[in-house]
Every structure is written in C-alpha cells, then in structure tokens.
Amino acid sequence: MLEGKRILLGVTGGIAAYKSVEIVSRLRKKGAEVYVVMTKSATEFVTPITFRSISANPVYTSMFDEPKTWNIEHISLAEQVDVALVAPATANILAKMATGIADDFLSTVLLAVKSPIFVAPAMNDAMYHHPATQKNLGTLQERDIRFIGPTKGFQACGTEGDGRMSEPLDIVEELENYFTQHKTREMSGKKVLVTAGGTREPLDPVRYIGNFSSGKMGYAIAQAFAEVGAQVTLVSAPSEIAVPSGVEVVQISTAEEMYSEVLQRFPEQDIVVKAAAVADYRPVVRETQKMKKSGQRLQLELVPNPDILTTLGQKKQHQFIVGFAAETQNPLDNGLEKMKRKNSDMLVVNDVTLPGAGFGTDTNIVSFLFANGSRRDLPKMSKLEIARQLVKEIANLRSKTKE
Ligand code: PMT
Numbered sequence: 213m214l215e216g217k218r219i220l221l222g223v224t225g226g227i228a229a230y231k232s233v234e235i236v237s238r239l240r241k242k243g244a245e246v247y248v249v250m251t252k253s254a255t256e257f258v259t260p261i262t263f264r265s266i267s268a269n270p271v272y273t274s275m276f277d278e279p280k281t282w283n284i285e286h287i288s289l290a291e292q293v294d295v296a297l298v299a300p301a302t303a304n305i306l307a308k309m310a311t312g313i314a315d316d317f318l319s320t321v322l323l324a325v326k327s328p329i330f331v332a333p334a335m336n337d338a339m340y341h342h343p344a345t346q347k348n349l350g351t352l353q354e355r356d357i358r359f360i361g362p363t364k365g366f367q368a369c370g371t372e373g374d375g376r377m378s379e380p381l382d383i384v385e386e387l388e389n390y391f392t393q394h395k396t397r398e399m400s401g402k403k404v405l406v407t408a409g410g411t412r413e414p415l416d417p418v419r420y421i422g423n424f425s426s427g428k429m430g431y432a433i434a435q436a437f438a439e440v441g442a443q444v445t446l447v448s449a450p451s452e453i454a455v456p457s458g459v460e461v462v463q464i465s466t467a468e469e470m471y472s473e474v475l476q477r478f479p480e481q482d483i484v485v486k487a488a489a490v491a492d493y494r495p496v497v498r499e500t501q502k503m504k505k506s507g508q509r510l511q512l513e514l515v516p517n518p519d520i521l522t523t524l525g526q527k528k529q530h531q532f533i534v535g536f537a538a539e540t541q542n543p544l545d546n547g548l549e550k551m552k553r554k555n556s557d558m559l560v561v562n563d564v565t566l567p568g569a570g571f572g573t574d575t576n577i578v579s580f581l582f583a584n585g586s587r588r589d590l591p592k593m594s595k596l597e598i599a600r601q602l603v604k605e606i607a608n609l610r611s612k613t614k615e
Pocket residue numbers: 408409410424425426427428429430467486487488489490491492517518519520521522534535536537538539550562564570571572573
C-alpha cells in the first residue's frame with residue numbers, strides 16, 4: 213500500500229527522534245518516498261545527514277539555509293505529499309499546530325499541507341497530561357489530525373507513564389491501514405475512461421500518418437486511477453506498454469475508431485482523461501492496395517478528424533473531463549484557450565520541446581490548468597508520479613464540488 217506514496221516526515225526535538233530513522237527505513241523498504249523536515253531542536257538529537265542518507269532525499273531544517281527557491285519549495289512540498297507525519301511530535305509542535313504558529317520550516321509546511329496529517333506524540337507523562345497540552349490535542353482532533361499513540365511505558369526521564377512515542381512498526385502500520393482504507397474509498401465505484409497513444413491514419417495497407425506518442429502518459433494515468441480503486445477503461449492507440457493490472461483495454465488504431473469507442477462509453481463514465489495524441493487529419497482516400505512509387509511529387513489530400521474532446525465537452529452532463537495540450541510555443545496561453553474552447557473541466561499542458569517532457573519520455577513537465585483560471589506547475593517528474601498527482605487533484609476538485 214505504501215508503494216510510490218510521498219510522505220512528509222516532520223521530526224521534532226525529543227529523544228524519540230532516533231526512532232524516526234527506523235520509520236524512514238521501514239517506509240522506504242515498502243516503496244514510499246520520504247521527505248524529512250527537522251526542527252532545530254531535532255538536529256540536536258539526530259543529524260540531518262542521517263536522515264538524508266536513509267531517505268535518499270534532501271532534508272529540510274530551516275527556512276533560510278536552502279537556495280532562494282525555498283519559498284516555492286515549502287509550498288510545493290506541502291502540495292505534493294500524500295500524507296504528513298510528525299514523529300516524534302513534541303508538546304511544542306502540537307501547540308504550534310493547534311494555534312497556527314508558523315515560525316520555522318516544519319510548522320510553516322504543516323500549515324500548507326492539504327493531505328491528512330498524522331502525529332505521534334512523544335513527551336513526559338506530566339507534560340502530556342498538562343491541561344494546555346490536552347486542550348491542544350482536543351483542538352487538533354476536532355481538525356481531523358490523526359493520532360498514533362502515545363503509549364504507556366518507561367520514559368527517558370526515568371518515570372513511567374503516558375507519552376511514549378508508538379513504535380516505528382506500529383506507526384508504519386497505521387499509515388498502511390490509512391492507505392488501504394483510502395484506496396477503497398477514494399475512487400471506488402468510479403468509472404474512468406483514459407485515452408492513450410498516438411492514432412494512426414492509414415494511407416494504404418502498409419503506411420500511415422502518425423505521431424510520436426508512446427502511450428506512457430496515458431497508461432500511467434490509467435494505472436494511477438486503478439491504484440485508488442477506480443474501474444478504468446483505457447482506449448488505446450497502438451502501444452508497446454504493458455496494460456496496468458486491473459485496467460480494461462480497448463485497442464483502436466484511427467481517430468475515428470477512438471471517437472466511436474469513447475463516445476459509446478461516455479454516458480456511463482464519471483471521469484474522462486484524454487491523454488492520447490489524436491491525429492487532427494486523415495487522408496481523404498485510403499488506398500486498398502499499396503501505393504506504387506511513381507518518382508513524381510505526391511500530394512495527399514487530408515480531411516479533418518472529429519475532435520473527440522470537443523464533442524465530449526458539448527455532450528457532458530455529470531462527467532468530469534480532463535484534456536491534454538501538447539504545445540511547442542506559449543503553452544500556458546494555448547492550453548488555456550484549448551481548455552475553454554473544448555469545455556474541459558481541467559487541462560494538463562506540456563511543452564513538448566523541453567528535455568524530459570512530452571512524447572516518448574519516462575518523465576514529463578506539466579502544468580495543471582483549472583476551469584476557475586488557477587494553475588499548478590509541477591516540476592519534472594515521472595509520468596506515473598504526475599498521473600498520481602492528477603488523480604489527487606481530480607479527487608479534491610470533485611469532493612469540493614459535492615460539498
Ligand atoms: O504518449 P507519450 O509518449 O507518453 O506522450 C505523452 C503526450 C505528449 C502524448 C501527452 O502528454 C499529451 O500531450 N497528449 C495530448 C496530445 C495532443 O493531441 O494534444 P493536442 O493539443 O493536439 O490536443 C488537445 C486535446 O484534444 C488532447 O486531449 C487530445 O486528446 C484531444 N483531441 C485532439 C484532436 C482530436 N481530433 N480529438 C481530440 O480529442
């Protein structure tokens with residue numbers, strides 16, 4: 213359940229900080245990506261380099277010792293994680309969280325996190341039972357902050373009582389339980405149709421007009437929806453990529469075939485994502501025999517294909533529609549114009565001229581454009597990670613519109 217999950221781990225200044233190293237190690241062994249943020253006091257107990265080595269990611273310790281990009285970084289870190297966990301969570305960080313104080317990197321990032329936040333309190337028994345701490349815990353509980361522990365037992369100060377941090381094994385298990393429940397909740401029962409790959413427009417039995425789409429982006433989106441329990445249909449142009457498990461695939465070749473398969477299934481879908489690179493034109497004539505070489509110039513007459521996304525935008529009722537835009541200039545302006553013209557609820561724009569973006573690559577660089585005019589720029593990341601971010605955005609948007 214933790215495979216590919218992005219977890220922000222806040223480590224605060226308590227003796228249990230050494231146990232957080234084991235938390236990172238266990239999470240990583242289960243395939244999670246861990247981003248550690250340490251308070252200044254935490255660095256007195258364990259060095260950042262320990263966490264950097266074990267997490268294989270940079271460790272954030274201060275608002276001011278990172279390059280100038282920190283301001284964007286702390287927000288983008290907050291936006292990209294699937295959950296945040298504070299372990300150990302001292303009485304101090306719990307008080308800051310309860311009152312909204314943001315005076316260091318961790319407390320600031322926690323204010324910006326939209327995903328669920330877990331805390332594993334760790335403190336002396338008397339501090340734990342102090343009315344101020346109890347009041348803060350109550351406030352956080354009301355705000356849906358999830359508690360793991362604390363447990364009862366021997367404490368570093370030599371006393372016995374409540375306030376011991378839960379064991380790393382139990383903490384990791386709680387996160388796994390969360391993702392298990394979440395998987396069945398988030399998109400279960402939802403029908404999602406994804407298109408992928410590049411259509412082929414035949415000239416004759418051996419030649420076609422095509423494009424460089426490999427299908428990687430669309431297949432990753434199908435996988436990401438399947439991971440959160442959706443019933444996914446992938447309408448795919450020819451591709452070498454393995455079909456993700458649990459995904460139903462419908463193979464097509466031309467834009468017209470894609471049009472008819474998508475339109476036929478559209479009424480029962482909840483979400484449609486059009487990642488395919490669909491040919492805008494097809495040859496007027498499809499020769500039945502292989503065209504002979506004449507040695508002369510050849511002129512081909514092309515006729516426009518139906519625009520599938522535009523048709524969906526015109527016909528949509530309850531469906532949430534996401535378009536893509538492959539751009540080579542002014543990506544944001546062109547993407548915005550496409551989203552409006554095609555009546556999509558959201559659009560993913562990629563500048564396919566950038567290295568590591570667009571056709572055939574394992575990574576992509578995209579911006580999410582939203583119907584309300586806002587946008588989110590993502591750094592270069594794997595197509596699967598972008599797909600998971602997209603699923604998260606769609607889930608958020610849909611839950612907001614239902615509220
Ligand atoms: O497959 P990969 O190698 O991983 O590459 C990924 C990708 C570059 C193909 C992908 O990220 C991407 O940008 N897909 C959209 C490509 C495209 O056709 O863009 P467009 O700007 O031409 O079309 C805009 C939108 O209209 C797209 O959602 C497209 O699916 C849709 N469209 C276009 C033409 C048409 N006749 N019907 C359509 O539905």
